[in-house]
Amino acid sequence: MKFSKATNYALHTMFFLxxxxxxxxxGVLKLAERQEVSPTYLSKILTKLxxxxxxxxxxxxxxxxxxKRNWEDISFLDIIHAIEGTASLFDCDFNHGPDCLxxxxxxxxxxxxxxxxxxxxxxxxxxxxxxxx
Amino acid sequence: MKFSKATNYALHTMFFLxxxxxxxxxGVLKLAERQEVSPTYLSKILTKLxxxxxxxxxxxxxxxxxxKRNWEDISFLDIIHAIEGTASLFDCDFNHGPDCLxxxxxxxxxxxxxxxxxxxxxxxxxxxxxxxx
DNA sequence: GCGTGATTACTCGGATACAAGATGTCCGAGTTTGAGCGG
DNA sequence: CCGCTCAAACTCGGACATCTTGTATCCGAGTAATCACGC
Numbered sequence: 001m002k003f004s005k006a007t008n009y010a011l012h013t014m015f016f017l018x019x020x021x022x023x024x025x026x027g028v029l030k031l032a033e034r035q036e037v038s039p040t041y042l043s044k045i046l047t048k049l050x051x052x053x054x055x056x057x058x059x060x061x062x063x064x065x066x067x068k069r070n071w072e073d074i075s076f077l078d079i080i081h082a083i084e085g086t087a088s089l090f091d092c093d094f095n096h097g098p099d100c101l102x103x104x105x106x107x108x109x110x111x112x113x114x115x116x117x118x119x120x121x122x123x124x125x126x127x128x129x130x131x132x133x
Numbered sequence: 134m135k136f137s138k139a140t141n142y143a144l145h146t147m148f149f150l151x152x153x154x155x156x157x158x159x160g161v162l163k164l165a166e167r168q169e170v171s172p173t174y175l176s177k178i179l180t181k182l183x184x185x186x187x188x189x190x191x192x193x194x195x196x197x198x199x200x201k202r203n204w205e206d207i208s209f210l211d212i213i214h215a216i217e218g219t220a221s222l223f224d225c226d227f228n229h230g231p232d233c234l235x236x237x238x239x240x241x242x243x244x245x246x247x248x249x250x251x252x253x254x255x256x257x258x259x260x261x262x263x264x265x266x
Numbered sequence: 267g268c269g270t271g272a273t274t275a276c277t278c279g280g281a282t283a284c285a286a287g288a289t290g291t292c293c294g295a296g297t298t299t300g301a302g303c304g305g
Numbered sequence: 306c307c308g309c310t311c312a313a314a315c316t317c318g319g320a321c322a323t324c325t326t327g328t329a330t331c332c333g334a335g336t337a338a339t340c341a342c343g344c
Contacts, residue, residue, distance in 0.1 A: 001136050002326095003223045003239070004288065011235050012227070027315070035227055041290050043316070060298025061314045076238060084134045092141055094168055102144050105209060105253050106136070113246035120238050137327060160276070174329050176277070193337025194275045 006045050007083045009037055013046065014079055017055065017067050019126035025064035045083065052082035077117035139178050140216045142170055146179065147212055150188065150200050152259035158197035178216065185215035210250035 013031055020026075028046065032039040046065055049055050054074055055065050090106035146164055153159075161179065165172040179198055182188050187207055188198050223239035 001134070001140070001217045001222065002220075003134050006288075007134070008223070008225055008227070008235075011239075012225075015235060029315085038290060040292080044290090044318090047317075057316065058298080059296070059316045062299065063297080063315045065316090076242070087135075089134065090136045090141070092145075094141070094145070101258055102141075102148060105250075105258070106144075109209070109246045109249045109253075112249040113242045116242045116245040117238075120242075125234055125238065139327075162276085171329060173331080177279090177329090180278070190277060191337080192277045192335070195338065196276045196336080198277090 001089075003080070004084065007080055009035055009042055009045050010049060010079050010083045011076065013042070013065075014049070014054070014067075014074065014122050015126060017065065018071065018122045021066070023066065025058050025062065025066045027062075027064040031065070048082050049079070052078070054078065054082065072121070072123045074122050075118045076120040076122070077114050079122070080117065134222075136213075137217065140213055142168055142175055142178050143182060143212050143216045144209065146175070146198075147182070147187070147200075147207070147255050148259055150198065151204065151255050154199070156199065158191050158195065158199045160195075160197040164198070181215050182212070185211070187211065187215065205254070205256045207255050208251045209253040209255070210247055212255070213250065 012035055016031065016034065017026065028039045028043045031046075032042045035042070046055065046057070050057050050065075054068060054071065056068050057063070057065050088107060089110050090103060092100040092103040092106075094100075145168055149164065149167065150159065161172050161176045164179075165175045168175070179188065179190070183190050183198075187201060187204065189201050190196070190198050221240060222243050223236060225233040225236040225239075227233075
């Protein structure tokens with residue numbers, strides 16, 4: 001039960017993009033060396049964000065990643081779901097009746113956390129930071 | 134990012150002990166076959182609960198596990214912490230200043246969930262269940 | 267009947283095997299920019 | 306000055322290699338209850 005490093009990388013990348021360059025493309029190389037990750041691995045993570053519609057990529061020279069139009073609305077939860085998936089954190093795959101009381105409690109707890117995360121916008125966080133990262 | 138099966142087993146076992154036998158010892162064999170787990174594996178999980186002071190074990194014939202005195206106060210969070218550990222779910226081990234804004238948000242989210250789980254007592258849940266499991 | 271020892275039914279703990287997922291690397295392919303070069 | 310070509314700088318995606326962690330098994334050791342047996 002841990003958030004993956006990939007999620008950490010994704011959050012930091014989104015944070016950096018939001019705080020620094022609103023419309024310019026940023027190469028994966030630059031993003032990677034700031035976080036001390038291999039560029040190829042970070043690129044794997046970022047393609048997930050691309051498929052989730054949060055950022056867009058440009059090939060070729062001076063290419064890189066850039067936030068999409070709607071980036072102001074992107075919450076922590078959106079990013080986490082894009083990386084970790086949207087499946088429930090707790091599976092009572094054991095068969096004892098239609099609904100498991102324990103499962104219900106755990107799902108409610110998870111929803112509690114998700115409610116908080118969905119109110120945390122990346123744009124809010126980046127607003128009051130002069131020098132990002 | 135998933136709760137482990139071990140946590141699931143631990144929660145169900147505590148639930149069963151709470152709902153069925155308040156003071157009798159229950160053998161790990163019986164507990165295991167209800168959840169379709171190997172007894173030896175379940176025993177490993179339960180020793181964690183013993184060390185956490187939630188249940189106590191009795192060796193020998195007619196031995197097994199039993200709730201301790203204070204079991205009424207045991208919350209979901211207590212059990213989860215006993216199995217998964219109490220470490221934070223999110224580590225920004227990356228070095229960028231003393232405090233990471235992203236880390237703070239994630240920790241707050243986690244605390245949100247933990248607050249809910251610490252209010253969910255196993256005794257409450259077991260109270261209104263006639264036939265446990 | 268009563269102690270005493272053996273048997274049985276358990277838990278405990280360490281060592282080990284196994285599987286799955288997270289993490290990270292390599293490489294070939296496609297794409298855009300920009301520079302160089304010839305007309 | 307214009308257009309063409311070519312090299313450089315990128316991203317993309319799949320296929321691996323590696324590492325960690327969760328899951329599970331096996332086995333020997335210890336412990337308590339119970340049963341059998343002999344006195």
